Amino acid sequence: MRRFFVLLSISSTLLSAVFAAVDFPTCLANVRNGLFGTVGGRDNHGNPVDISNATAITYELCLTACGAGPEPFHWSVFSQQFSSWLLPWLALVSQLPFGSNDKLDNLDSVLLTIGSPALAAYSLALTVLNGRWIARRFARFTYPNVRRAIRIFNNLQQAPLRVVKDDALLASLVVLHQNDEWWIELDVWLNDTHSWSISAVTSIAWVVIAYVFTVVDSFTTDLGPSIQANGQAVGSLWLWLLPIIIGWLMISPKCDSVRLSSMIERANGIAYVATDDGNIILARHSGTEERAVELTIVEVDPLTRDEKCTAPIYNYARFLPWVMAVEEVCEAFHGASDHSYNHLSVDPAIDWVMIDRNQQPHERNRVGNRRQLEEYCRPLRAREIRSRWGPNVFSRMAIASSLAMALQWGTAGSAIVVAWFTPTIGLGCRSASYIVYAVLSTIVWILLVSSSILTHYATMEPLNHWEQPVKDWIIRAARLTSIFLRRLGKTIATLNSIWIFISCMFQLSNSYDRCYCNGDVFWLQGRAYNVIQLVADDLAGMKGAWLGGVFLAAGVVVIYVGFVWVRRFVQ
Structure with missing residues (x-):
């Protein structure tokens, strides 16, 4: 019974609103006929006019003559x-x-x-600017796979990216010729989409x-x-x-979280890493679960919740972490390019194999132990102290x-x-x-x-x-x-x-x-x-x-x- 009275009250309210609807043309006609006095007539610029010639009326007269309700709803x-x-x-x-x-x-x-x-447009513009920035950032490097690195990390802007340098994981990925297949396969997989x-x-x-x-x-x-x-x-x-x-x-944008995780896992399954004694083994046999390039899609900290969401509108939250991850990779390619340009092998005991300048370094010059790989990926010239924010972030x-x-x-x-x-x-x-x-x-x-x-x-x-x-x-x-x-x-x-x-x-x-x-x-x-x-x-x-x-x-x-x-x- 109580619900019935509530529904009855709501229905009566709606019906009263319908019946209280205003017909402004009829209202104006009544005003012009002098039913509501001779004061309050206006032209369409708000100037007082004779009530019989009015095309507009004051707000007070509108309330008196027409009421406070809206015009009737017309479905058509x-x-x-x-x-x-x-x-x-x-x-x-x-x-x-x-x-x-x-x-x-x-x-x-x-x-x-x-x-x-505004946020959607901001994230999209940042994504476009980042693509241009990473291409120019890596343009001066000549080491193998650098072009693939540009495409891969540009396509990973929608992913919560993590780059690991410990245990020469990143250095191995950049330098070892056994990892060329990793770059080729991941590049192909990430670009195999049609939107x-x-x-x-x-x-x-x-x-x-x-x-x-x-x-x-x-x-x-x-x-x-x-x-x-x-x-x-x-x-x-x-x-x-x-x-x-x-x-x-x-x-x-590559934003399917399942597909992205699958691609990275498949690629990391064929990644190699150097050991302390100079052996080259598959990373999955190295005794550690970490890889040089990882996705941290699983949410473990409420602070980084938006960063973990792969929808492109959240690129605003991934912008600064992505730039810092790319900078780690950039430094590794910088060091490897410097050493390669100066004809320096990863292992100093191995002589440089002379090849055409436009060709990739010989495989013999791209192997070494863990410590040698890490040293090879450090630029020859001392670099300026890196900012915690990354280069050119505020201009972008x-x-x-x-x-x-x-x-x-x-x-x-x-x-x-x-x-x-x-x-x-x-x-x-x-x-x-x-x-x-x-x-x-x-x-x-x-x-x-x-x-x-x-x-x-x-x-x-x-x-x-x-x-x-x-x-x-x-x-x-x-x-x-x-x-x-x-x-x-x-x-x-x-x-x-x-x-x-x-x-x-x-x-x-x-x-x-x-x-x-x-x-x-x-x-x-x-x-x-x-x-x-x-x-x-x-x-x-x-x-x-x-x-x-x-x-x-x-x-x-x-x-x-x-x-x-x-x-x-x-x-």
């Missing part, structure tokens, strides 16, 4: 706007790269992407065609009766998803941040412009909801990038013995702060993704079409007024703003996709 208008402006984007979300075995982790990555397009599927191309084409057609249709049809439910702003707001999907398809972070902000605020700004210049001109419920979305997206990006920096600081050991150890309480504070920022950022991202979906539904279903929202009350305050009937000048100015919004959103999308294409293919 909603279904058309929803299927044209929002549904294609929701369908395109399925083309985002995932990779985790845990469905909840995949859901988290979707909510994080929708809740913070441009028919499904992906069809989804992208559908979204692009739907967006173009609906934009053209919005400029060529009469929008008077459904002007506030028009999805022009909604379409521009979601346009960021297009370059993110296209960018990841260009890169083809700055470039990626600029691109992320441009894409986020370019698309959101387009939506804001469209809503702002749709009469009544000013900051209303629609434009404010888009600003909230973009601001929260930016906050999430700041929180999670800050968390990744603190995580790296808390986990990175000092590189020099003479460096003063960091006090334990500072490390603990960094750990706790990092975990707090990460959880806070992901919570805000989840709420933001729910918020923008609800906001778009309100936009398309006329829920925002009420006196308060149409009058831009919290922006105009006491000067608030509601435009009810559009005139020719309004349509011209409004469509000009819409056109500017479309060009703004399309422009930042083209710039971002162009950046990814140039950096990805012109290396």
Whole structure:
């Protein structure tokens, strides 16, 4: 019985909302007839006019004459706007790269992407910049397998990478000719993927065609009766998803955790390592479980949880650890290249076998014991003290941040412009909801990038013995702060993704079409007024703003996709 009364109460509330719906054209006609007095008439710029000529009314008169409720819900208008402006984007979300075995982790990555397009764009831009950086970083080295190393470690950006130098594991992998097969096989396996599927191309084409057609249709049809439910702003707001999907398809990220682990395990099964007496044995027979290149996908520390997730959006969390791992490999190739260039064998007792300069060193010059291999992988010239952050990381972070902000605020700004210049001109419920979305997206990006920096600081050991150890309480504070920022950022991202979906539904279903929202009350305050009937000048100015919004959103999308294409293919 109690449940019955609750349902009855809810039903009566919904029915009262339906019957309290506002018919603004009828309301304006009653106002013009003088049913509510002769004060409160306005033109569409907020100037007082005779009530019989009014096309707009003050907010106070709107409440008195029309009520505080929204316009009635029209299924035909909603279904058309929803299927044209929002549904294609929701369908395109399925083309985002995932990779985790845990469905909840995949859901988290979707909510994080929708809740913070800035973070998604930042991770993608970092991935592209890293590919360019590693190619230039290794360009001067001439030792065998260096080109394969570039491709392999570039493809492992989506993996929680760990490089082990102990017991000459890394030196053996770089120098020993027996390990050439390791580099060849892993390079082939990692590049044996094809991401441009028919499904992906069809989804992208559908979204692009739907967006173009609906934009053209919005400029060529009469929008008077459904002007506030028009999805022009909604379409521009979601346009960021297009370059993110296209960018990841260009890169083809290797993010399937099971497949990645299988590839590394198979490759490590044929890896060789040198012993103290100079014998070369399979690494799996060396008595240790460690390998030169490992993946630490299993989560053992909550501090590095995001780093373990292989979805590409978490590349922001793997950026600094990945750079440090690549630097270890870079140093090994640097030392081996220096010694090879000077015709020095791994074992000093073995004479250098003269071959053509363009050929690989002879196999005899690439064998030795464990100590000799470790010494061979040290550069001949003393190197500067390595930074705990890695080379050029902050310049890449700055470039990626600029691109992320441009894409986020370019698309959101387009939506804001469209809503702002749709009469009544000013900051209303629609434009404010888009600003909230973009601001929260930016906050999430700041929180999670800050968390990744603190995580790296808390986990990175000092590189020099003479460096003063960091006090334990500072490390603990960094750990706790990092975990707090990460959880806070992901919570805000989840709420933001729910918020923008609800906001778009309100936009398309006329829920925002009420006196308060149409009058831009919290922006105009006491000067608030509601435009009810559009005139020719309004349509011209409004469509000009819409056109500017479309060009703004399309422009930042083209710039971002162009950046990814140039950096990805012109290396």
